Amino acid sequence: MPRYATVPPQAELQRAADIINAGTKVPILVDRGALPARDEVTQLAETVAGPVVKALLGKAVLPDDSPYTTGCTGLLGTAPSEDALESCDTFLMIGTNFPYVEFLPKPGRAKTVQIDVDPARIGLRHPVEVGLVGDAKKVLQALLPLLRRKSDRSFLEQAQKNMKEWMQLQEKRGTRTDRPMKPEVATYILNKFLADDAIIACDCGTVTTWAARHVLIRGTMQWAVSGTLATMVEGIPYAIGAAVAYPNRQVVAVVGDGGFTMLMGELATVRKYNLPIKVMIIKNNALGEIKWEQLVMEGNPEYGIELQPIDFAQYAQACGIPGFTIDDPTKAEAVVREAFLQPGPALIQAVVDPNEPPLPGKITTQQAIKFAEALLKGEPDRFTIIKDVLGDRVREVV
Numbered sequence: 001m002p003r004y005a006t007v008p009p010q011a012e013l014q015r016a017a018d019i020i021n022a023g024t025k026v027p028i029l030v031d032r033g034a035l036p037a038r039d040e041v042t043q044l045a046e047t048v049a050g051p052v053v054k055a056l057l058g059k060a061v062l063p064d065d066s067p068y069t070t071g072c073t074g075l076l077g078t079a080p081s082e083d084a085l086e087s088c089d090t091f092l093m094i095g096t097n098f099p100y101v102e103f104l105p106k107p108g109r110a111k112t113v114q115i116d117v118d119p120a121r122i123g124l125r126h127p128v129e130v131g132l133v134g135d136a137k138k139v140l141q142a143l144l145p146l147l148r149r150k151s152d153r154s155f156l157e158q159a160q161k162n163m164k165e166w167m168q169l170q171e172k173r174g175t176r177t178d179r180p181m182k183p184e185v186a187t188y189i190l191n192k193f194l195a196d197d198a199i200i201a202c203d204c205g206t207v208t209t210w211a212a213r214h215v216l217i218r219g220t221m222q223w224a225v226s227g228t229l230a231t232m233v234e235g236i237p238y239a240i241g242a243a244v245a246y247p248n249r250q251v252v253a254v255v256g257d258g259g260f261t262m263l264m265g266e267l268a269t270v271r272k273y274n275l276p277i278k279v280m281i282i283k284n285n286a287l288g289e290i291k292w293e294q295l296v297m298e299g300n301p302e303y304g305i306e307l308q309p310i311d312f313a314q315y316a317q318a319c320g321i322p323g324f325t326i327d328d329p330t331k332a333e334a335v336v337r338e339a340f341l342q343p344g345p346a347l348i349q350a351v352v353d354p355n356e357p358p359l360p361g362k363i364t365t366q367q368a369i370k371f372a373e374a375l376l377k378g379e380p381d382r383f384t385i386i387k388d389v390l391g392d393r394v395r396e397v398v
Contacts, residue, residue, distance in 0.1 A: 007134050013143050047148075114126070203232065
């Protein structure tokens with residue numbers, strides 16, 4: 001990438017500050033370009049009284065217990081993040097190439113300021129009034145003195161209230177004891193065993209939703225996933241690279257059974273070099289993301305998504321790695337604890353309900369129509385799916 005000035009001209013900074021100072025509802029979208037700027041993003045959120053919405057690659061910009069974040073956005077994001085972006089009058093984008101424009105404020109609704117090191121990305125995904133080209137940390141350090149602290153905190157306070165309720169809902173989902181075990185339970189349990197500087201590598205698929213919503217960033221954790229959510233099987237290679245690069249840090253791979261079966265041989269690599277990676281496989285015996293895209297996006301019953309069932313715990317043992325299985329939510333924590341106590345690598349297969357829907361934080365009318373069409377066309381598991389969906393909705397209001 002060509003080198004550009006790290007700080008924009010003062011006149012451009014002032015133009016951006018004027019827009020931000022005039023706004024009353026100012027959410028901030030951050031991505032991996034903002035990762036080195038945690039302190040500045042926190043100060044910005046406090047100054048403008050704006051919630052920080054995270055693209056998936058920016059999940060580690062702020063810890064998930066920060067009072068300033070509403071978590072991720074997009075199909076696997078949170079309802080509070082969508083609410084903030086839908087109701088804003090001013091919008092800040094920092095270090096992001098977030099491609100899913102349907103989740104951004106509608107063009108013309110909000111005046112937008114974008115910060116990016118690459119000028120080609122300014123205005124690429126969303127029209128902007130001011131584009132500030134430069135390193136996010138340095139630009140924010142120059143911009144912050146020009147901003148006035150907003151006395152009206154109601155926009156941030158509403159987002160915080162929404163997020164508190166959302167997190168309570170996620171706790172309910174992550175501590176369910178019904179069987180078959182729900183995938184949320186497996187990823188929620190991980191939080192009890194993650195180090196404050198853990199590196200989490202995540203596959204793409206329905207597993208991404210469960211990990212994005214239920215694995216909570218804290219401390220100096222790092223998060224790795226395919227940015228466009230289109231690359232399956234990257235979780236194990238990312239974890240191997242992280243374990244080699246950071247031998248003194250905990251590395252955890254959260255993967256789906258569809259992705260894992262495409263690169264199973266790399267478990268031998270993990271064993272050969274004794275990389276202390278802990279692997280959790282969300283096993284639903286299906287290409288889950290394809291299944292739900294067929295149902296919700298296309299309105300068709302599932303087709304061609306079944307996987308050949310494999311006992312991954314036995315496979316791990318054949319590779320010389322301790323393998324564990326969890327399928328009972330009441331015993332899952334004890335089994336995961338035993339796996340994480342292993343000094344070297346370990347693998348956990350979490351056998352989960354294949355009919356638990358990875359629904360968006362907020363469902364559009366069109367998605368609901370397509371979903372209903374698929375059920376009416378003869379989706380084989382329609383009654384179980386309907387029961388699960390209705391069960392989730394009841395839990396949301398209880």
